[in-house]
Amino acid sequence: MARTPVRARLRAARLGPRDVLHVGSAGLRSRPVRVVLSALGIAIGIATMIAVVGVSASSQAQLMRELDRLGTNMLVATPGEPMFSGEDVKLPKDAVGMVGRIDGVEEAAATGDIKEAVRRSEKISEDETGGIAVKAATEELLKVLRGEVAAGRWLNQASGRYPSVVLGHVAAQRLGITSPGQQVYIGDRYFTVVGILGPLPLSPEIERSALAGWQGAQKLLGFDGHPTSVYERSSDSSVHAVRKLIASTVDPRNPQNVQVTDPSSALQAKAATKGAFSGLLLGLGGIALLVGGVGVANTMIISVLERRYEIGLRRSLGATRGQIRIQFVTESLMLSGLGGLAGVAMGAAATGIYAYSGGLPWVVPPWAVGGGFGATLVIGTIAGLYPAVRAARLSPTLALHAA
Structure with missing residues (x-):
């Protein structure tokens, strides 16, 4: 079938x-x-x-x-706000040495404000400062700031005793200084520009300053020798510990008169x-x-x-x-x-x-x-x-x- x-x-x-x-x-x-x-x-x-x-x-x-180039291990000590109006708060003259003796601090330097104006010539009014400050600087400052000299050279023991200055790059632009060897007028005399700094993102106040040698500023510009800002570099592991000790070390009797800041925090916040x-x-x-x-x-x-x-x-x-x-x-x-x-x-x-x-x-x-x-x-x-x-x-x- x-x-x-x-x-x-x-x-x-x-x-x-x-x-x-x-x-x-x-x-x-x-x-x-x-x-x-x-x-x-x-x-x-x-x-x-x-x-x-x-x-x-x-x-x-x-x-x-x-930030990696400049580092995040720099702290700056400055005079704090006075408790009473009219009180003048100053850092001790040997504040740099005091800070340098703190455990963990590797380098320290300072600048001091000078009550003089920097001008291109004496024919320009003293009121026209262009936002440029005049500061005394220690020889170690550039190393602590990890800065670079764009033209010329930095202050040394020889040039720091005589009427010579180093300009921040913003100050040089505002003064119209393009190369070392030119002169600017500070106080009652001309100073020779021996160097121009490159950008310093962690220290914008230095970019807008004319820096004279520490000893030369005392002799020629009436600088009293009291630092206005103390810069220090410490090891990365000891930054927090150093920050706690700076104020009490610089002014043991009145640590509230010392303000400690971290310049790198501005760049960190900007990145964030x-x-x-x-x-x-x-x-x-x-x-x-x-x-x-x-x-x-x-x-x-x-x-x-x-x-x-x-x-x-x-x-x-x-x-x-x-x-x-x-x-x-x-x-x-x-x-x-x-x-x-x-x-x-x-x-x-x-x-x-x-x-x-x-x-x-x-x-x-x-x-x-x-x-x-x-x-x-x-x-x-x-x-x-x-x-x-x-x-x-x-x-x-x-x-x-x-x-």
């Missing part, structure tokens, strides 16, 4: 990864102008986010390099707050990204409406609803991915231009690149879901008939 053959159940062919990419990119290849315009919204959002993070990271990297406005700009970038996602969704919905005949034909040839959904979700992902790649490149390029123009290191955090591109994929998936579901629900008969 012959057996009745059993008919095999028909199953829809599965789409491999290569097939999914092929059908998903078909709509992109046929409408290149629309693809570019739709991806542009995504690209602008991602570029904004990458550029904001990159610029902030580059600026912070520069500040941290500056460099991204204060990054959140706002990132929010604007996120809004641009969402607008780009809406544009992608709109493009996909229009694509579904325009391609009803294609969808109906594929369904009539055996494509399942799941395959239709995968096709349009893949197309949306590819559209968003192209915008994301373009946005990452644009953001990195903008960061590079900013860093190059400002002399900063070019830093684009990997997490920003990965997070930004991942956001585009999420946006693409969400934007493509509704159009994909709508396309899958189209009836093959109605789609072909409508076409």
